Amino acid sequence: MKPFSYERVTSPAEAAAAVARTPGARFIAGGTNLLDLMKLEIETPAHLVDVNGIGLDRIEPTPEGGLRIGALVRNTDLAADATVRRDYGVLSRALLAGASGQLRNKATTAGNLLQRTRCPYFYDTNQPCNKRKPGSGCSAIGGYSRPLAIIGSSDACIATNPSDMAVALRALDATVETVQADGTTRTIAIADFHVLPGKTPHIETALKAGELITAVTLPKPLGGTHIYHKVRDRASYAFAIVSVAGVIQPAGQGRIALGGVAPRPWRVEAAEGDLPKGAKAVSARLLAGAKPTADNAFKVSLVERTIGAVLAEVKGKA
């Protein structure tokens, strides 16, 4: 870990300004990912701006009938929130499928959206990695790629986004609210928040330098049956091999987003029209153009089977 300076701020605007004025500065909230990366010198911020004291820790209804989740709401609290459990069950289930109780107690809503890939080559600083060191190459391609992406990846990077929460947010069409150093605010659709790697896999989100997430907003409840089905090698405390966030309506229409298969939560709205036709049809359109490796080709059929399990569970509940 490189020596760094540290300050605490008391408002979102102050936080954004503090990061903007110090080169190499980063926000820190729960620190459940950033600190690990700093110890390995994968992240080497010169300055940390601690945003734990800026509020943004409330879950409130919006005038549109949705829900506004403060950036600093902890994953544990978000998962346990009565409104979330009642109206956005897929989000609660996704959160509880991730990490451990201890980590969820620390991890924040905004931080969860910004966690970085768990590609093992990204974590080993002896190995080339375009995400960690742009232009150095991708050692995962041709290496151990079982946990990695089958779609949305590029010749520069085949990493996956590890978040469960983000997959549910993608299914729910959440929006991300931010503030920038000059005080301007904007909203970013979750679909546009995580960007594909292309030739620049070190750029992972639409955020600008110093831009701070202040909240995540959910539109009004969709109804339907909410399921988050996470497939993993062990029963808990493991990243998804494949996960499916499903919000399915009684008539069979609905939404499906995937985790564990792409550099960002993977959703293809056009494919959802095929939901009444069953998993095979949806899966084929969701994964059209997939480029799996020999190690992870099984994920293609696993996606189909997991969607099948989700649809079967919906039927079972109906």
Added chain:
Amino acid sequence: MKFDTPAGTNPIDQMKVVGKPVDRIDGKLKTTGTAPYAYERHDVVKNAAYGYIVGSAIAKGRINSMNVVDAKSAPGVLAVITALDGPKLGKGNSNTANLFGGPDVEHYHQAIALVVAETFEQARAAAHLIRVDYTRTDGKYDLAVQAKSAPLKGDGSDEGSGAPPVHRVGDFEAAFAAAPVQIDQTYTTPDETHAMMEPHATIARWDGDKLTLWTSNQMIDWSRRDVAKILGIPKDNVRLVSPYIGGGFGGKLFVRADAALAAVGAKAVGRPVKVTLQRALIMNNTTHRPATIQRVRIGTDRSGKITAIAHESTSGNLPNGDLETAVSQTRLLYAGANRLVSMRLALLDLPEGNAMRAPGEAPGMMALEVAMDEAAEKLGMDPIEFRVRNDTQEDPEKPGRRFSHRNLTECLRRGADMFGWDKRMAKPGQRRDGRWLVGMGMAAGFRNNIVTKSAARVSIDAKGVVTVRTDMTDIGTGSYTIIAQTAAEVMGVPLEQVVVLLGDSDFPVAAGSGGQWGANNSTAGVYAACMKLRAAIVQKLGYDQARAEFTNGTVRAGNRSVSLGEAVGQAGLTVEDGIEYGDLDKQYQQSTFAGHFVEAGVDAATGEVRLRRMLAVCSAGRILNPKSARSQVIGAMTMGAGAALMEEAVVDKRFGFFVNHDLASYEVPVHADIPHQDVIFLDETDDKSSPMKAKGVGELGICGVGAAIANAIYNATGVRVREYPITLDKYLDRLPQVV
């Protein structure tokens, strides 16, 4: 005390303290966080500086240069010692690769530099500033490729059953060819890492030319020897202290880079230095269980009697490294007139392969016991009946040489009753519970019992407190407690009146912890010392040796009685003795046996396996403490579940290293993976093993359980996977279509 004839009745048979499920006497220290582990010996070492090890970034090649200018001038740095300018270290007897590499690199993450600084963070930050220029050379990293040209090799170690390069009885080929029922399958097991909770850690302090290491080590005397050899100093100048160990599983049988480089660093900076291996370094820097490719052939007659059995295994290692002795149990477990076992060793440039919990039998049973399941199915026989039919009371290779005590059949029968085996469907894929395909599997368990000499020093003071000192270690197993129980039993004092001090090379040399030999041998050594102390007390009192009894803190003969404290007086009394063995282990085959039973559910859609129930029935001699023994067995069953379902140190075959080298990516079972576990110990003794009549049990629990899981998955799905770990990607396309 020489143990060369079967044990008669002795004080242990009273079973007033031994055999009781008492709580660990060190439990309070552990649950309150006050047991002193190696890295936190603030109680004995002040002002320790921090060392941080840099591992090689290549697997094979040469270091051309190391730029340490920035590291040396970084804040807090006291010394930077590199493989190019540091002291040339020797190699311990138990090490295959050098603990300090360079200029030649033998494996990935081999230690090539040590940074010593005032704080851990400073040492780590400076370590990242070292720039190394390498020339990479091609290495051999793919066992499957190298196996094709791997030569035959015998087992060089004396641990485990051992095996010569090729061992034949009768004419295997002819008998197999003639057998009406044949199984010929190949199974693979991956490289595995110990993943113990406590990383390797050492504090080193020099007092003149005397070195003390507070470390985390299973085998004090081996390691003292190797530290002396590595540093080129007399063994007498080395003291090793390791009273508490946060798990070892074989990974701490030997001296590793933390100990060697802490000593080097402490010498360089003239003050104590502590070094721990950072988690991400451990997998490639230290040892691992080597991967195996195992071919098993079983031929039977129509009645299910084995007429031919062969087990051939290939593993790999660095030059001069050892085999994974995966065929050992096949020499002993089942009868059969025509037999063949052999092993091959491929040359690999991966990190050093070495012992991990039940080396040999753990992966070997994962192959053999699935092959037995396959053979039983082909015969149309129940897998338990098939095993019972081929049970034996004699060493199958040496007719007339009997097992000291073998009750495998009872393990299987009792287990079947307890588990409800009669509800198992012989035909696979028949039972459904909602989305789950449910099946049952079983396997025999087998692990040898090893006898080895072990000594202790025992004292009594004027208050009648008994203190035992031995360099035996407690790696989480319960050694403290069973040693205290043994001393309490023999000396006739309450458990609370026994103090046990372990893990210090100033104490008499004990068996140490490995190969499930610790419990029986170390307590037998304590028994011997206590019997000598009894004799000394009786002699001091002038009592009749034949009539003296030790009970309730007193010694009594006829009408005469005195408390132990009074008997020894203010001076107290101290004796030292140990157990040494004759050839009972040659006359009789000493082994431990189990029946493993598993019920597993397989998600019909996703293929995820979730265990539902596990049971082990163990035949392992006298159980010294049913509570700590049970903990050992359920821990081993858990580790076996990891081996069956998820554990694999994945090799990057291009660059030669284990890729998933942290605990986020090398998955071991968590609570949610482990269902209800039952353990039953058969009520028995083995009078050939030692005066304790006990045998090992800490590794028995892992031997066979993986195969029982594999067999349960087969029974649930009808899909046979012969490539461990059994992850869903290996059979998803063979599961029934559900969509």
